[in-house]
Amino acid sequence: MKALVLTAGEGKRLRPLTAARSKSMLMIAGRPVLQYIIDSLKENDIYDIVIVVGHGREDLMDHFQMGGDQDVRIRYVIQMEQKGAEDAILCAKDELEGEEEFLLVNGDVLVEPEMVARTLANHKTMDSDVAMLVTLVSNPEQYGTVRMGANGIVEKLVEKGGPERYVSNYAVAGVTVFSTKILPLLEKHKGMEKAYEEFIGGGAKVSAAVWEKEWAEFTWPWDILSANRIVMDRLLRGKGSFIAESADVHPSVVIEGSVYIDEGSIIRPYVTLRGPLYIGKRVYIGNNSLVRDYSSLCDGVRIGYAVEMRNCMVFERVNVGRMTYLADSIIGSDTCIEAGAQLWNWRPGAEPLYLIREDEKIQIPLRKFGAIVGDDVVIGVNSSIYPATRIGSNTVISAGCVIDEDIPPDSEVTAVQKVKVTKRKD
Secondary structure, three states: OEEEEEOOOOOHHHOOOOOOOOHHHOEEOOEEHHHHHHHHHHOOOOOEEEEEEOOOHHHHHHHHOOOHHHOOEEEEEEOOOOOOHHHHHHHOHHHHOOOOEEEEEEOOEOOOHHHHHHHHHHHHHHOOOEEEEEEEOOOHHHOOEEEEOHHHEEEEEEOOOOOOOOOOOEEEEEEEEEEHHHHHHHHHHOOHHHHHHHHHHOOOOEEEEEOOOOOOEOOOOHHHHHHHHHHHHHHHOOOOOEEOOOOEEOOOOEEEOOEEEOOOOEEOOOOEEEOOEEEOOOOEEOOOOEEEOOOEEOOOOEEOOOOEEEOOEEOOOOEEOOOOEEEOOEEOOOOEEOOOOEEOOOOHHHOOOEEEEOOEEEEOOOOOOOOEEOOOOEEOOOOEEOOOOEEOOOOEEOOOOEEOOOEOOOOEEOOOOOOOOOOOOO
């Protein structure tokens, strides 16, 4: 069976992190999302993979090439305009010619091997034309949902579309086996919902298996932190710590809980590492720093003296200056956070946090959430970034700024200071 992986979407709600990269290239515990998908396919003996690419395709294709390093065969189909999943599937129609069925995987879902295995098993057991994985969610208006009857038979699918557009709390979980018989219906209706309606009405059997474990789809920035936590629990919980032989961990370092420290990393004296933690290759953590609570440092990150970091996702080659504080934040690659900067994760009075996007005001479903910082950003000495604030890529923030609003990309931000000098009175 071939796998068709959809990675072309722009991921606008995840910006600035997806300004230049595909959602499938977001880093989770040091690895791209697509790597988890490919590994899950391989564990289920699926080695023939077609990837529909679009936004951010250059880095994705350069990283995975034709699949040789992954021991799989990868072919790419370009979706020039991002017109949705149905159009993406039809873009790959020629690659599916001669196939009776294929496995569809959404490239913005954290896929585990068992998710694929359960979908394939359900397809075989139920002898269905379509077998999908679904999961219970508390906010069904944000997902495509299904109504199921007896024995997990799907009676209706409704695409995502707001508070009036769902039929249950069972959301489509991003892994589906399709009969290629559905392709003419997708061409006819240009939409999944209508295609399913005619498919089911014509006597096709659509079944669903329920995924009851933790699940993450990458729609909003906080989904990255949720996925990072899921992966680190899977990687480390109950398995102890891993420290590569080439890592240099000073004897005075305090390790509490499970940590993963990869090759060539240096942990200086009197650092405290409070797991679960992921520390990638060639990471440097300076003296007296505290790194804790699901923080994930990708390859080449450098942390200065006396830094405190809590539950942060830090992409490749980020520099963090001495005596800074970062909490519940996501930092894009090649960014520099200079000495004394503060990235806060809560507002006084524990007021709800919101993310403003165009005409949307979304309440963040977390009590604490920090900054979302794009790639190639400089945050100057002693600057403070308020929670739920987005800093666009290629931006420079000068020393001493207090940032309480989103900053667009390619910006230069300075603080205007008025100095008043008077004669002292004894």
